[in-house]
Amino acid sequence: MRKLLKRVLPGHASVRDNRWLRPLGSTLLHPSLWHLNRHSAAGAVAVGLFCGLIPGPFQMIGAALGCVVFRVNLPLALVTTLYTNPFTIVPLYLLAFTLGDWLLGGGSHFVAPPEVTGMPIGQWMSAMSAWIVGLGRPLVFGLLVLANTLALTGYFAVRGAWRLHLLHAWRARRKKRQARKDTGAPGH
Numbered sequence: 001m002r003k004l005l006k007r008v009l010p011g012h013a014s015v016r017d018n019r020w021l022r023p024l025g026s027t028l029l030h031p032s033l034w035h036l037n038r039h040s041a042a043g044a045v046a047v048g049l050f051c052g053l054i055p056g057p058f059q060m061i062g063a064a065l066g067c068v069v070f071r072v073n074l075p076l077a078l079v080t081t082l083y084t085n086p087f088t089i090v091p092l093y094l095l096a097f098t099l100g101d102w103l104l105g106g107g108s109h110f111v112a113p114p115e116v117t118g119m120p121i122g123q124w125m126s127a128m129s130a131w132i133v134g135l136g137r138p139l140v141f142g143l144l145v146l147a148n149t150l151a152l153t154g155y156f157a158v159r160g161a162w163r164l165h166l167l168h169a170w171r172a173r174r175k176k177r178q179a180r181k182d183t184g185a186p187g188h
Contacts (some may be wrong), residue, residue: 010047012072026049030068033067034073038162040076042156044074045157053092056125059081060078093143096143099145103142110135111135113128
């Protein structure tokens with residue numbers, strides 16, 4: 001996984017050489033933002049899952065700021081925010097509204113999202129923003145609870161999966177050594 005991510009995600013040089021990012025170069029080139037290990041991957045997934053629920057085009061900006069604050073892998077966090085898109089945002093916000101309404105004691109009613117078929121992106125964003133504002137407190141509270149739940153779940157899932165992968169690799173290595181020892185083959 002590490003090799004694949006390193007191949008497809010931008011590296012230090014592309015950020016350093018980008019004229020738009022040059023003023024932020026010292027911050028964005030901090031080694032911990034590009035290092036990929038169990039801690040930085042789990043933290044990046046948590047930041048990306050949390051920031052993926054930020055409304056509008058501010059998800060990646062929020063993820064980048066979260067990476068700088070928590071010193072976790074920046075490219076992985078940015079990619080993780082992409083779980084929200086025009087197809088998933090409405091079901092996620094419906095879930096957040098339902099969760100928030102339930103936790104706040106109920107009483108609110110859900111208003112269907114506006115029909116956005118064929119709308120230019122500017123009108124779509126405006127219509128979606130008005131819809132979100134109309135849902136109010138249950139939605140905001142539900143988004144916070146859902147974002148935290150997703151972030152914690154993602155963090156521990158990555159840590160657990162990484163740990164399982166290491167245990168599997170250690171066992172395979174141990175078996176290989178034992179097989180060499182049993183056959184009398186010289187080890188390296």
